[in-house]
Amino acid sequence: MNKKEIEDIEIHLLLEAISRRYGYDFRNYAQASMKRRIKHAVAHLECEGITELTGRLLYDESFFQDLVQKFSIPVTEMFRDPEVYRGLRKEVAPYLATYPFLKVWHAGCATGEEAYSIAILLKEEGLYNRTTIYATDFNEAALNTAKKGIYPIDRFKEYNTSYFESSGTRSLSEYYQAEYDSVIMSQTLKNNLTFARHNLVTDESFGEMHLILCRNVLIYFNQELQDRVLNLLSKSLIRGGFLCLGAKETLLGSSVQDQFAGFNKKLNIYRKKIE
Ligand SMILES: C[S@@+](CC[C@H](N)C(=O)[O-])C[C@H]1O[C@@H](n2cnc3c(N)ncnc32)[C@H](O)[C@@H]1O
Secondary structure (H helix, E strand, O other): HHHHHHHHHHHHHHHHHHHHOOOOOOOOEOOHHHHHHHHHHHHOOOOOOOOHHHHHHHHOHHHHHHHHHHHHOOOOOOOOOOOHHHHHHHHHHHHHOOOOOEEEEEEOOOOOOHHHHHHHHHOOOOOHEEEEEEEOOHHHHHHHHHHHHHEHHHHHHHHHHHHHHHHOOOOOHEEEEEEOOEEEEEEEHOOEEEEEEEEOOOOOOOOEEEEEEEEEEEEEOOOOHHHHHHHHHOOOOEEEEEEOOOOOOOOOOOOOOEEEEEEEEEHHEEEEEEO
């Protein structure tokens, strides 16, 4: 048996151990990027190799929490891909406006910047007061940042540009307070926004959503897991509800494809069929 084959066994055992000990299932994450992240974790958590990593996390829960951080990649930004927000504002919001109340689910929200962006968009379209936004992730540390809504001020120049490119109608600075080198998102955006832990691989569907955003999350999953998660997202949507995926993601070719009509395929926005 060569070194690579032995390493594959070690990775299999590591992911099995995580699943059985902590209930986090990484077994169907895309292999190449998972391997990279495991090697990165071995180096940064100062382990001799993957087997030592497995042994340590089995007995030390806080060590496992550090590892989840390394596996999670909570990279995000406000109004990421502004053309998508423009599409949501111009094309999707008029449909949303026909409902007396709205439920929006932001799945894989990382540190929350996108959830605040959606809150701003809904506010400007006059829909925020009738909306509940659920923003979820499995990364507790990222969720804590999201709940506080405090972000480094140096990113806001770029966010301001994206906000305008998304057809923002006011000034982004109306939605936060600047303090030293940070900004604090306004309480009015937080009122209808709930951040909660949810694992897309192991937890249940959310139910009766009018709009679900799950962007730049499926790229980390293999085809089988993408299919399973897309099923969960579809189950969580009302008929006629909207699903927005990331730029490199699609539901074309998945087992839920027939449940959706392409709404704006260029922006990866789909609408669940009414019938
Ligand atoms: C690259 S970020 C994307 C954040 C945001 N949606 C965006 O597009 O800017 C991917 C997020 O997916 C989350 N994630 C990965 N696997 C997950 C799972 N099984 N359940 C819930 N969230 C998960 C990670 O913790 C991370 O915060």
